[in-house]
Amino acid sequence: xTGSKPKKPPSKKKLKAxxxxxxxxxxxxxxxxxxxxxxxxxxxxxxxxxxxxLRREQWGVPRTYTDYSDLLADPEVDLVEVLTPHHLHxxxxxxxxxxxxxxxxxxxxxxxxxxxxxxxxxTRRAGVLFKVFENFVxxxxxxxxxxxxxxxxIGEPLTVRFKLGTNMFGSRPYPLSVELWHLxxxxxxxxxxxFDDGYHKLSQAIDIFGDIESVRGWVDRSFxxxxxxxxxxxxxxxSPCVGxxxxxxxxxxxxxxxxxxxxxxxxxxxxKGSLSITRCTAQLLDAPALVLTKRGRRVLFDDLRADWxxxxxxxxxxxxxxxxxxxxxxxxxxxxxxxxxxxxxCIIAGKTRSEVRPDQxxxxxxxxxNR
Amino acid sequence: MKNLFLDIQTELVYGALSTAMxxxxxxxxxxxxxxxxxxxxxxxxxxxxxxxxxDELEEYFGTGSPLSQALRRILLDARxxxxxxxxxxxxxxxxxxx
Numbered sequence: 498x499t500g501s502k503p504k505k506p507p508s509k510k511k512l513k514a515x516x517x518x519x520x521x522x523x524x525x526x527x528x529x530x531x532x533x534x535x536x537x538x539x540x541x542x543x544x545x546x547x548x549x550x551l552r553r554e555q556w557g558v559p560r561t562y563t564d565y566s567d568l569l570a571d572p573e574v575d576l577v578e579v580l581t582p583h584h585l586h587x588x589x590x591x592x593x594x595x596x597x598x599x600x601x602x603x604x605x606x607x608x609x610x611x612x613x614x615x616x617x618x619x620t621r622r623a624g625v626l627f628k629v630f631e632n633f634v635x636x637x638x639x640x641x642x643x644x645x646x647x648x649x650x651i652g653e654p655l656t657v658r659f660k661l662g663t664n665m666f667g668s669r670p671y672p673l674s675v676e677l678w679h680l681x682x683x684x685x686x687x688x689x690x691x692f693d694d695g696y697h698k699l700s701q702a703i704d705i706f707g708d709i710e711s712v713r714g715w716v717d718r719s720f721x722x723x724x725x726x727x728x729x730x731x732x733x734x735x736s737p738c739v740g741x742x743x744x745x746x747x748x749x750x751x752x753x754x755x756x757x758x759x760x761x762x763x764x765x766x767x768x769k770g771s772l773s774i775t776r777c778t779a780q781l782l783d784a785p786a787l788v789l790t791k792r793g794r795r796v797l798f799d800d801l802r803a804d805w806x807x808x809x810x811x812x813x814x815x816x817x818x819x820x821x822x823x824x825x826x827x828x829x830x831x832x833x834x835x836x837x838x839x840x841x842x843c844i845i846a847g848k849t850r851s852e853v854r855p856d857q858x859x860x861x862x863x864x865x866x867n868r
Numbered sequence: 869m870k871n872l873f874l875d876i877q878t879e880l881v882y883g884a885l886s887t888a889m890x891x892x893x894x895x896x897x898x899x900x901x902x903x904x905x906x907x908x909x910x911x912x913x914x915x916x917x918x919x920x921x922x923d924e925l926e927e928y929f930g931t932g933s934p935l936s937q938a939l940r941r942i943l944l945d946a947r948x949x950x951x952x953x954x955x956x957x958x959x960x961x962x963x964x965x966x
Binding site: 667 | 914915916917920921924935938939941942945946947950951953954956957958960961962
């Protein structure tokens with residue numbers, strides 16, 4: 498929770514949620530409200546009237562707005578999900594908090610550290626719940642893996658390896674506009690791979706073993722906007738475990754997916770066992786989503802929910818539960834700030850071949866690097 | 869033989885695209901419109917991907933969108949091997965299904 502005096506949640510009636518921005522990613526957010534006993538999707542807002550009409554027809558949402566301030570003026574709305582390009586997040590979150598709405602913003606929460614502080618402060622002052630939405634930490638095989646690690650199944654964790662392979666064929670066709678606006682951020686040193694898609698893995702890295710001490714790495718560029726191939730390595734503050742993240746864009750690698758053709762894997766090695774997590778967004782490997790290896794045996798967790806959509810829906814429901822029944826979102830504004838500091842540390846370490854501590858990353862540090 | 873055929877076709881498409889990226893926006897928009905007929909023939913193979921791309925390209929190049937420059941940069945700034953690998957992937961997966 499970010500505020501000392503949280504807004505009292507309605508006790509019996511269903512909460513009413515609104516999506517601000519109904520582009521491509523909103524299609525993953527909406528199912529979390531379907532058959533949700535605690536909340537309904539009540540309103541959507543987008544400056545594009547055609548897109549708004551399309552979503553209204555697809556989803557049957559009662560209210561639509563083309564003006565964000567009109568949405569916030571609607572007293573029926575309890576919580577707002579901000580699903581717009583990163584540079585718009587800060588002002589929209591501050592406005593939502595000012596209107597007394599609980600607010601969830603798609604990751605990354607913003608593009609500067611100052612904006613992160615402003616959003617945290619605005620929601621704290623307003624006494625509303627604030628979540629930086631990220632879905633991969635809710636991916637059921639990842640959640641199960643975390644349980645197994647906490648239960649000592651692999652012993653003391655020694656290494657964690659994240660892999661992101663970006664491909665171009667095998668998924669549904671999605672609009673170029675989904676990717677092209679990232680070019681505007683590349684100009685400011687934020688690439689599509691580490692800062693945006695990579696955010697998920699960096700978020701998981703913190704979620705699983707805590708805060709990061711320092712980062713080293715190497716990052717190249719693919720096409721004009723993708724900051725990969727690359728290799729990033731880090732040490733944790735409070736865990737002897739070390740982490741590694743490798744990224745590559747393979748344009749001619751066919752990768753079957755309902756969503757985006759991204760090959761994602763996590764391997765955790767401990768003193769007496771190991772865990773492998775895969776699939777999530779796509780299904781390059783025909784393997785169970787979670788495998789535990791210990792004492793010479795492999796335990797296959799092939800009955801877990803492992804669709805990418807599951808992670809979105811669970812993340813949405815978690816926030817709704819916090820608003821409705823009380824509790825602190827696991828992905829707070831402070832956590833979101835830590836992840837973008839980690840992301841900037843990775844980018845700067847990758848470009849400068851130097852060791853960077855996420856704690857030292859502020860806007861002056863980033864500007865010095867971009868100069 | 870298939871590989872040689874793909875190599876040659878990839879080079880031809882890459883050459884055409886690289887040249888096209890140096891043309892002014894309105895000319896490119898016209899070229900995109902003209903390419904729509906062949907994209908329709910591809911619809912069964914690629915799930916409408918090429919048609920979607922052409923619609924977007926026509927919009928970006930036809931309206932003077934700032935994204936038209938972004939599109940040029942993607943092609944012109946990339947290493948040729950990356951662009952050719954993408955072209956080859958499209959040909960192999962969606963045109964010939966090899």
